[in-house]
Amino acid sequence: MRTENWLPIGFELPDGAHCGKASRGGSDWQIVETEGGGRALLVNVDLAARWIESGLVEEQELRAFSFGSAAFCEVSCGPGQILAPTLDCRSPDTESEALAFAMAFRATRDIDPQSPLQDGIYVEKLSRLLPTYVAASGMDDDVVVGTWLTGGAQVSAKSFRQLRDMLSWMGPEQLRDVVTAAGFAVKELMPTVPTSPAANSTSGAEASSSMAQGGTFQYAGDGLAKIFRGPFKLSGRPELEAFFNEHVVDIIVHQKRYKALGVGFPAAVVLHGPPGCGKTFAVEQLIEYLGWPSFQIDASSVASPYIHETSKKVAEVFEKAIQNSPSVLVIDEMEAFLADRGMGGGGSHHRVEEVAEFLRRIPEASANEVLIVAMTNRIDMIDSAIMRRGRFDHVIKVDYASAEEVLALLGKLLETLPKDGTVDPTTLAEQLAGRPLSDVVFIVREGSRRAAKAGAEKLGQAFLLAAMDEACSRTGDEPARRIGFV
Template sequence: MALDAWLPIGFRLPDGAKVRIALFGGPNWQILETQGDGRALVAHEDLATRWLDSGLIERGPFSTFDFGDRHLWAISCGPTQVLCPVADGRSPDTKAEALAFALALRATRGIDSESPLQDALYVERISRLLPTYSISSRTNDDVVLGFWLTGGASVSAKSFRRLRQTMSWLGARHLKDVVQAAGFEVAEVMPAEPARAAPAAKEASQPDTKEPRRGQPTAHDAAGFFELAGRPELAAFFNEHVIDIVQHRDRYKALGIDFPSAIVLHGPPGCGKTFAVERLVDFLGWPSFQIEASSVASPYIHETSKKISDVFDKAMQNAPSVLVIDEMEAFLADREMGSGHHRVEEVAEFLRRIPEATKNEVLIVAMTNRVEMIDPAILRRGRFDHVIKVDFASEVEVLSLLDKLLASLPKEADVEARPLAHELAGRPLSDVAFVVREGARLAARSGKERLDQASLLEALRTTPAREREGGETKRRIGFI
């Protein structure tokens, strides 16, 4: 349906631009197409005055005029400058266009930190996103940036891996420049160009079946330090055995280590294995691929093995990448358990492909709740060198996660995380997140604008631990 333009075709604006048709509009603004493929923003005086009073605009670039009973403000731009609603923008074609929007977003937020920008008007000429002050709820700025860069996808700029996959034409380093220009941090490891030489032979050693050692990475990790709320030991393991190797490829390669070894994470459900892997993938910024029963299992003979092989091939074609094997006991159970010839074939496919994928710069991370069921041949050296137990969180780990979860919420001064951490110690980390969310819900239901200690304690009281399989006395609750 055509938009009813405020100004007639051929109307000359004070700056000389001639109006053609209306392209976009709201209750108190319109964007018009002008002769020569330019555009003009025309706004009611009350809206323009609000922009002026807030410091978002200056009078200089704008002209004012009367049309009928309306007193209007206008600004025109040429065909090479962008002028459109944020919600109707197309994906930028060049890094310069992407940077221009990122800088406009940052400049706008430096003046107005509160107004929603998902309905704003992007005026490249003055490097501003001008709010329309609609009554819609605010969308986070990282999502606004991701929406603009992708041309309409609801992708957060903080989820760098997803953004990078959507904007593969730009390149990781250039995209990182854009996201940082908007004021967002990018915890993403930039891998060196892969060298396809065959890796040097490694001395055989037994798999590491210990829990991650305590301690912090050394000072040279400042270029990119991976953090994991509630799991400092697991974060330290990833920093030492994955991140440092990726960041210092030449140093490790000189000593015969080309790429991080495959990893198994095992432990009870709900202890944060999946969360940890997702955060690692986001940090690396590499394409990720997944093998799970729902995506590759087939009732037909040989079909499952073929699908597994296809996933490995895709991961190697997109290297460096991450291949996640979820619920590995579904594919890699001990062949001595007599589960049929087809299962033997599937295990054999993994035995063949895991070393090959690691040589081709695919980081393999597998997860299981039943490590005792896994075929011993899979857990041997040269396949999964690290077998890491992720158990229920200690009080210190729970406190770390609580501090991170509560930091982003409006809360009263009486909120104290330590009593909650004491009660939640030994329970799944998913319980911790649930208690905070439930406390926030109870506070909102009571008409409170801030989270208080009473709401958190009530949430804890109504969220008892459930008994685990094999448990004796304490009930526990967990989610995967």
Template sequence: MSIEAWLPIGHELHDGTRCGKPLYGGHGWQIVTTAGGGRALLANEALHSKWVTSRIIDDSALKPLLFGSATFHALSSAPSKMLAPINECRSPNNKAEALSFALALKATRETDAESPLQDAIYVEPISRLLPTYTITSRVDDDVLLGFWLTGGARVSAKAGRRLSQMLSWMGSSNLTEVVSASGVMTLAKMAQDDAEQADLLQTEIADPIPRSSGDRGIDSDARFSLPGRPMLEEFFNEHIIDIVRNEERYAALGVGFPSAVALHGPPGCGKTFAVEQLVEFLGWPSFQIDASSVASPYIHETSKKIAEIFDKAMRSAPSVLIIDEMESFLADREAGSGGSHHRVEEVAEFLRRIPEAGKNHVLVVGMTNRIEMIDSAIMRRGRFDHVIEVPPATEEEVSALLDKLLSDLPKDSGVDQATLAKRLAGRPLSDVAFVVREGARLSARAGKLKINQAFLLSALDSAPSRADQGQSRRIGFV
């Protein structure tokens, strides 16, 4: 969607830089390019006044700029400094960038403890997150920090163990410093958690026999819920949750720990979201094998890394081990490519490790878009006992997801979910989430306090199926 520029290209700002085309925009603000690869933030009088009144910035941080009868406030940023909406920022390349964001979050919260920041603008030159006051359900600051650090994963910065696994390049001590600097978690609490994890590790070393799932038990009254996927929800409850919850009863009848599960279906059908929800419900440590974490051009190195991750998962049992894009490692060995001999070694490692993991209280979950490419030996029962297709969502499933997404948002009584569900049926569930978010953004941009049907339909019209368009969509909170 094109953005109508407030200022003509080449218009001179207060510091002599000249405006380029607009990159991002919302109700009351725009970010434009400037000569030399920099950017500039423009805010109208109303939004700037909110920032100043809330004391997030002082009146001199953005310089006034007259254009015709309108008054804007502008701030320029060098190419080396970030200036973008949070959901458009790239993840940090180093500790210094991560620390800068953490300090900006803390500085913002010291003067404004209430405003939602998931749609804020990160302005690194003044070390602030400037809220845009859009109509979205609030995201906690710890999740916001985790989202930004990981480049889009909805993981809490308080989940130290999981975050450390995802940001292994930073190192645990540096990550601790960053999280502490943000103010989302005190050093005392972090030290307590570190001590508890150290005690846990000592226990595991002294007694290498995996603890029962009950040692990290789940609420005996809670039922796992997966809006938009009732059949997958039922499968997880019956074949995983109930077995974990009633381990002794199942063991008495010869039924052991839940066996490995493989989910397959087209991109965007909700496989990853379903697994993330399951991991969160179980509350177990999770480990992931994907191309970015284990692939190596060196002989035997990929197999070695695979083995190391399985070993870590078993030491942390009960735990979940996720194999993403299974076809990258487990493609049919008979296909016979130039590197097939490495593939044989990798597949053999998985063949040995998957049954071993189950016996050691590690739930293995695989995901793939290309089930037909997977080696038949991997798909036999005894490795992946359950191979579940996750097809595009039906109208009823889309309606259930819309119920959840819209339940916490202010909306007009005229919002007709049935019409939306009918048009979104068969589309990726990620499209459903995008339409709700875009409808909320359009409503906020128009100055509305509630989402209405017209804006939701407009969002739907502007979001044709990615399969048809080949267009990319930006990441964002829902």
């Protein structure tokens, strides 16, 4: 969308630079081109004052000026200095460029540890990321750094192996320097993939055996060498775990075998079911296991009130996923975009356009090694054209957990916690059966909080039962907890 200039073309700024066209902007700031390939950041005085008051910039670093009755501040940058929105930058070309961003990020967080930075502005000249205070909630810092380094892929800087796969031009030691400069610990380096003929001649049966035994195996993709250590694991969801291992992981591991029989890439999947039953967690675990860059389409990132804008943003996300394939594209709350076109309503003609964009893009993305996973709580609302086979081959219901599934999740959650002999996961699982897995996670966390508050060194069954008594399930009509005056 075009950004209207605040200032006339050719307007002389306080440092002598002359304004060109505006390239990016928000309600309180604007980036304009200047002669010679430079750029200038224009901000209103209120936003500038907030940066100065927080200590992110010095007052003398911003030049004040006025245009008519409006008052602004500006900072000009040369053609070799990056000035752009944090998540709208190209990926770095050199290690020094990546280090400069990492150090700017760390310097910003040392001064302002809380303000969201995904909506900020990276000013290399000031070695700062300047927040615009627009985002309602913050993207995790590690994802902000990873997204900038990869040029748009939402990859965590903590997922070092995944990051290195995408930044192959940078050596592991150099990449580790960048990640640690941003303030994150690096716990592992990418393992070396065996390249000997013997390693590459492993039969499918041997690879499957290694996988079943939890060993290391390599899938024979087309130049997409990857090491997995054992099968995909999903605590508390054995059936969903088995589905992903059979219909996703095995196809990736034995890619050549499947291709020979006409199965090129894992088909798109829909996960549906009540809220809190682990759909999002399952997808996050699969992404972490695969180690591929991930992209997301949801209402907060692509929905727009402007005509054609939502379809345009959807297309851009698909393009990024294809450019960074193999990758994972997650469509969250798919009913927001893919509701039945026959439902009508004032904006139905726009919905038709959005659904048509998905209809075109989903097969294209799958053909280009993009694994598409969609999630919804309202499968009944989804347009039938989207749900037919060939777009989403698999529709999996993720329902409330059984006692066995709850017990498996409890075992995982309690595994690393200090606990006394009274803790009985079996009894807890029987009482939590039929409730969302998010309730199980909450009760363990709430029980641990109660134990810490009481000064206990270990978690006991009494704390978990007390947490369960207070935390009634939210799947029914139970009244919500109220705080305040009535």
